Amino acid sequence: MSEYLIELNNIGKRFGGVRALDGVSLAIRPGEIHCLAGENGSGKSTIIKVISGIYTPEEGEIRIDGHPVGRLDPIKAVGHGIQVIYQDFSLFSNLTVAENLALNTYLLEGRRHMDWARAHRMAREVLSRLGVSIDPDAEVGSLATSGRQIVAIARAILAKARLIIMDEPTTALTRHEVDALFAITRDLQAQGIAVLFVSHKMREMLEISERLTVFRNGRKVAEGMMRDFDEAAITRAMTGLELTDEPYRPAPPTAPAVLETRGLGVPGAVEGVDLVLRPGEIVGISGLIGSGRTELARALFGMEPAMRGTILLNGAPVHPRSVQEAIALGIAYVPEDRLTEGLFLPQSIERNLTVSILDRLRRGLFLDRSALRQRTDAMFSAMQIAAPSAETPVGHLSGGNAQRVMLGRWLLTGARVLILNGPTVGVDVGSKATIHRIIRDLALREGLAVLMISDDVPELVTNCNRIHVMHRGRFVAELTGADMSETRINDTLKTLT
Amino acid sequence: MNKILQSTELAIACVLLLAMVLIGLVNPAFWGFDNLFSLAKSNVVIGIMALGVLLVMISGGIDVSFPAFAVAALYIVVRAMVALHYDGVFLPFVAAALIGLVLGAFNALIIERFRMIPLIVTLGTASITRGLLLGLLGSSIVNINKMPKELIAFGKHDLVTVEAANGATYGLTAMVLVYLGLGLAMHLMLRHTMIGRSVYAYGTDPEAARRAGFNTRRTIWFVYCTAGMLAGFAGMLHTSMIWQANPRDFQGLELDVIAAVVLGGASIFGGRGSVLGTLIGVFMLVMVKNSLILLKVDTTWQRVVVGLIIVAATAITAWRDRKKLA
Numbered sequence: 001m002s003e004y005l006i007e008l009n010n011i012g013k014r015f016g017g018v019r020a021l022d023g024v025s026l027a028i029r030p031g032e033i034h035c036l037a038g039e040n041g042s043g044k045s046t047i048i049k050v051i052s053g054i055y056t057p058e059e060g061e062i063r064i065d066g067h068p069v070g071r072l073d074p075i076k077a078v079g080h081g082i083q084v085i086y087q088d089f090s091l092f093s094n095l096t097v098a099e100n101l102a103l104n105t106y107l108l109e110g111r112r113h114m115d116w117a118r119a120h121r122m123a124r125e126v127l128s129r130l131g132v133s134i135d136p137d138a139e140v141g142s143l144a145t146s147g148r149q150i151v152a153i154a155r156a157i158l159a160k161a162r163l164i165i166m167d168e169p170t171t172a173l174t175r176h177e178v179d180a181l182f183a184i185t186r187d188l189q190a191q192g193i194a195v196l197f198v199s200h201k202m203r204e205m206l207e208i209s210e211r212l213t214v215f216r217n218g219r220k221v222a223e224g225m226m227r228d229f230d231e232a233a234i235t236r237a238m239t240g241l242e243l244t245d246e247p248y249r250p251a252p253p254t255a256p257a258v259l260e261t262r263g264l265g266v267p268g269a270v271e272g273v274d275l276v277l278r279p280g281e282i283v284g285i286s287g288l289i290g291s292g293r294t295e296l297a298r299a300l301f302g303m304e305p306a307m308r309g310t311i312l313l314n315g316a317p318v319h320p321r322s323v324q325e326a327i328a329l330g331i332a333y334v335p336e337d338r339l340t341e342g343l344f345l346p347q348s349i350e351r352n353l354t355v356s357i358l359d360r361l362r363r364g365l366f367l368d369r370s371a372l373r374q375r376t377d378a379m380f381s382a383m384q385i386a387a388p389s390a391e392t393p394v395g396h397l398s399g400g401n402a403q404r405v406m407l408g409r410w411l412l413t414g415a416r417v418l419i420l421n422g423p424t425v426g427v428d429v430g431s432k433a434t435i436h437r438i439i440r441d442l443a444l445r446e447g448l449a450v451l452m453i454s455d456d457v458p459e460l461v462t463n464c465n466r467i468h469v470m471h472r473g474r475f476v477a478e479l480t481g482a483d484m485s486e487t488r489i490n491d492t493l494k495t496l497t
Numbered sequence: 498m499n500k501i502l503q504s505t506e507l508a509i510a511c512v513l514l515l516a517m518v519l520i521g522l523v524n525p526a527f528w529g530f531d532n533l534f535s536l537a538k539s540n541v542v543i544g545i546m547a548l549g550v551l552l553v554m555i556s557g558g559i560d561v562s563f564p565a566f567a568v569a570a571l572y573i574v575v576r577a578m579v580a581l582h583y584d585g586v587f588l589p590f591v592a593a594a595l596i597g598l599v600l601g602a603f604n605a606l607i608i609e610r611f612r613m614i615p616l617i618v619t620l621g622t623a624s625i626t627r628g629l630l631l632g633l634l635g636s637s638i639v640n641i642n643k644m645p646k647e648l649i650a651f652g653k654h655d656l657v658t659v660e661a662a663n664g665a666t667y668g669l670t671a672m673v674l675v676y677l678g679l680g681l682a683m684h685l686m687l688r689h690t691m692i693g694r695s696v697y698a699y700g701t702d703p704e705a706a707r708r709a710g711f712n713t714r715r716t717i718w719f720v721y722c723t724a725g726m727l728a729g730f731a732g733m734l735h736t737s738m739i740w741q742a743n744p745r746d747f748q749g750l751e752l753d754v755i756a757a758v759v760l761g762g763a764s765i766f767g768g769r770g771s772v773l774g775t776l777i778g779v780f781m782l783v784m785v786k787n788s789l790i791l792l793k794v795d796t797t798w799q800r801v802v803v804g805l806i807i808v809a810a811t812a813i814t815a816w817r818d819r820k821k822l823a
Contacts, residue, residue: 074710078710086708090705090708090709091702091705093701094697094700095694095698095768103694103709107691107709107710111691112691112692113690113691114688114690114693114694
């Protein structure tokens with residue numbers, strides 16, 4: 001018996017002229033929780049595909065249980081007990097939980113007949129083994145993200161997994177769901193199943209993993225026991241930079257509020273919210289999904305027609321009834337899912353940046369091309385968007401750069417109030433730091449008032465000068481100055497549920 | 498899924514019953530045996546084609562080529578029978594189904610190999626098939642006097658006959674058994690075989706289906722070949738039931754059949770649909786068209802009604818599926 005379940009030695013993989021993997025090694029022990037960290041483009045996804053047999057590396061050797069396996073293909077990999085849970089879970093939303101769980105096994109066994117009774121038995125068995133109560137007859141599409149993830153894990157277990165690879169498993173989960181996932185992960189470990197987390201969320205990695213491997217630019221730059229690392233060390237390894245997290249503590253703002261709400265409510269979601277935003281402030285909102293935080297943002301942006309209460313903008317009551325009205329009032333909103341809610345992916349950076357101000361760049365019936373170009377160029381460089389030119393389609397950009405395009409668009413509208421919902425979801429550490437710096441600069445130098453909604457508690461603590469904790473549609477706590485610490489917020493959130 | 502599908506089907510069945518009661522109130526002749534038997538007869542050909550379209554729609558595609566395939570199959574077979582003085586039933590049906598299968602395989606080839614959009618592919622193959630048929634075989638109609646006798650006799654089989662007060666007899670065609678038999682086979686295939694489940698899986702998410710280990714290429718071939726085969730078979734049944742082979746037949750039928758399938762609860766996004774729902778949908782569409790005739794509504798206006806049905810039914814199912822996705 002070998003010490004390692006799987007060993008990858010000096011793996012090299014090229015795509016055209018690009019070296020995606022440059023002699024990397026990775027070894028996973030049976031039943032260990034291992035974390036693979038790296039920024040976008042570091043080769044994380046490529047190595048997953050090598051392990052799961054989708055890509056064949058040009059160099060290097062793969063050993064499973066100490067024996068070289070030669071060329072791996074997806075079916076062989078599954079046969080060796082390797083299961084990948086992709087971010088989209090690859091589940092069939094129209095089919096029931098039981099069928100989703102049974103299909104892979106049936107396919108593996110080469111069955112032609114769909115045995116529903118056995119599918120139910122299998123589903124009930126594996127779900128109870130995971131200690132969760134999910135109805136095997138429920139349609140997968142009707143489950144929450146966390147539920148779908150559990151189904152995906154259950155499916156991997158049914159496929160007799162010995163190694164489950166989870167690609168960014170915590171991205172769409174709330175803190176409670178992450179805790180539940182970690183509990184399940186430890187259960188898997190107790191059953192001798194190894195788990196490889198692929199993630200760039202350092203805090204979570206530190207919490208759950210025993211060993212760590214860090215990739216950067218297709219090379220392995222660090223590995224070792226998790227206890228030998230701290231957050232700063234991992235960040236340094238991932239980015240190659242020293243990123244400091246100086247908290248945002250501006251002088252107490254004295255200017256009158258730019259935005260104020262009194263008794264703001266959205267039926268069924270938000271109740272009696274009093275909020276004050278001054279120029280230069282970054283105010284955080286922490287709360288679980290369903291706490292009403294998104295509805296609050298949408299109400300301010302004119303997207304909740306049933307809104308009650310008063311919104312004061314520079315002291316004057318306003319009532320934005322539509323997005324157009326909100327934009328005209330100088331309110332900007334960067335939604336949670338920037339990819340689906342905001343950007344036109346196949347279109348150029350220029351078009352994406354200027355889409356909200358085209359009305360103002362008109363000359364008669366036509367667009368003023370030179371003005372358009374001027375505005376674009378200014379914002380392109382101000383936002384430090386990493387792209388060959390402003391003609392590049394936004395779909396080609398990394399998450400962080402796409403987010404900067406979104407921010408740039410709103411700044412072009414001349415917004416005075418910026419509402420950010422999960423500003424760095426799905427963004428790697430390096431980009432995250434740049435985005436934070438840009439947001440702080442905007443607040444500090446331009447006097448923008450920023451409302452930041454985030455699941456990422458450390459993000460709020462570092463970047464906000466005030467934080468409201470929201471629960472069941474109400475502000476239940478306000479933290480400022482020295483009170484603002486992660487433990488304080490996490491404790492507050494815990495007592496609420 | 499079971500529960501939801503059943504509730505969808507229940508809803509469609511309720512609408513159907515309500516419509517039947519209303520139509521019966523307006524026109525008591527609706528409940529006469531002659532009318533009900535003629536309704537059942539009209540279900541057969543459209544219904545068999547609908548089973549094929551159902552399969553294609555569950556796989557996330559759409560098929561507008563089946564009327565062309567059906568007409569090609571029936572006309573080629575009947576012309577060959579006339580030319581060879583062949584009179585029989587079994588072989589002609591097998592031949593027609595095979596012609597449909599080959600044409601369907603052509604759809605599958607283009608859709609699978611070139612990753613083309615099914616709507617465009619089937620529009621193209623429909624046009625090619627109809628054009629070739631008229632160009633190579635001519636456009637003369639084979640009438641009852643030339644039609645093979647055995648074929649006509651086969652189409653005349655009745656299950657039961659009822660004598661009306663005035664002495665006329667009405668029969669319920671035995672072809673409904675063929676239709677229901679095919680429906681049952683399709684249901685069992687979709688629900689209880691892995692190839693059937695692969696159609697649902699592929700229609701839900703092709704990429705996930707590949708990752709799960711389904712042979713999705715085989716699924717596409719299976720779907721379009723089966724749809725073509727059913728079309729060819731339905732065409733042959735049609736010709737033996739109307740005692741005529743017209744190379745210009747089934748003009749505009751694709752819309753009726755797609756309307757019926759959508760009415761039966763199949764999703765235009767793929768991954769959803771059932772045989773039971775489709776049977777009900779077909780019945781409802783045929784009944785509505787039949788009632789319009791009974792009410793002496795002009796045929797041009799019937800097109801309007803079919804169009805409205807397709808738009809309304811698609812909107813409702815799309816709304817249902819969107820709500821699920823959200």
